Amino acid sequence: MDERHTLNVQIIENGVVGNWEKRFIIIEGSEIRVKNDRESIMISFSLKLQHIEVLPNFDDECGITVGSEIDGGDVEMSTTSKKLLKLKPLFSPSPIVYVFELKSQSEYDRWVLFIQSSRVQQQTKEEELEYKSSSSSYNEPTTTKTTTGAFYSQKSYSHHEKGWRHTFKKIAQKTGLVLVFLIYTALLAALFGAMWVYYVGPILTIDEMKTTCYVNSSDWGYISKGYYSVDFNVTYKIESGDILNNIMVQYCKGVLCNVGLDAEYPVGSNSTCYYDNKDPDFVYYDIYPMADYRLTITFGLCGSLFGIWIIFLIIL
Incomplete structure (x- = not known):
């Protein structure tokens, strides 16, 4: 039904009855668009036929009984055979009724039939879509729509329910x-x-004591990350006068550094060394390679884990 008409139109909003005004009506597809006149570009209002309800007329509402001078005097009045078509939007934020003055009862019946047909067609399409959706989730019960109002009310509730569920899901994911x-x-x-x-702390807080170590034997070893060691079997005297014999694990860094250490502290030699006053069994020539190694391990491990922490922070 694609038609163009110039009709008298009245708007009743929140119980306030407006004046009759002549408007240019465009009916295309399943929509009614209303303009001030034929040349006007702006649309005053539009109605989706599947979203409106036709209100009943009473015996005393079959014609317009007002004067001929309304809003500029452009409204044509007649009280004989004209019929009032009242349309109420289903989802309007405020109570509003649009009244159209039609020429005859036959035209009124034709409009009502077309509006009802549009609503039935739209409802059929939506039921088909819902059936296709429900067939993919067979465990969800299907419901029969008894009235158009109940159908749209249930659809609106379902839409809001899904929206809230989606919102709660996002909040739960964010909270997690x-x-x-x-x-x-x-x-x-x-x-x-x-x-x-x-x-790291025990190496950095050593109570260093100086002594002399006699090298009994030595052995080489590899630690990790380019660090090597020479295990010296040494004998040394501590402050209390006791003579101890322990394995000194001396760290060094770089290829062949252990060769240099072995040459610097040969077997059978006496050299200055140090021990921890809090733990006399811990003896060394130079503490810095061991401290450097432990700092490297600590910051390397925690640094890589800190990188993951940064990624978490960016995601949040």
Whole structure:
């Protein structure tokens, strides 16, 4: 039904009855568009036929009984055979009724039939779509729509319910990510603290005591990350006068550094060395290679885990 008409139109909003005004009506597909006149570009309002309800007329509402001078005097009046078509939008935010003055009862019947047909066609399409959707999830019960109002009410409720579920799901996912981030942060801080206190700290807080070590024997070894060691079997005297015999694990860095150490401290030689006054069994020639190695391990491990922490932070 594609038609053009110039009709008298009245708007009743929130119980306030407006004036009759002549308007240019365009009916295309399943929509009614209303303009001030034929040449006007702007649309005053539009109605989707599947979203409107036809209100009943009463015996005293079959014609217009007002004067001929309304809003500029452009409204043509007649009280004999004209019929009023009242259309109410189903989903309007405020109570509103659009009244159209049609020429005859036959034209009124034709409009009502067309509006009802449009609504039935739209409802059939939506039921087909819902049937296709429900067939993919057979465990969900299907419901029969008894009235158009109930159908759109249920559809609106379903739409909002899905929206809220989607929102809650996003909030739960976000909360889960934040919780994982906080746990990861706590574990990373605990790991770094433990390594600093128990792995790096004892080397940096040594109570260094000077003595002389006699080298009984030596052996080479490889640690990791380019660090090597020479295991010296040494004899040395501590401050209390006791003579101790222990294995000194002397760190060094670089290829063949252990060869240099072995040459610097040959078997059968006496050289200045140091021990920890808090732990006299810990003896060394130079503490810095061991301290450097432990710092490298600590910052390398925690640094890589900190990179993952940064990625978490960016995602959040």
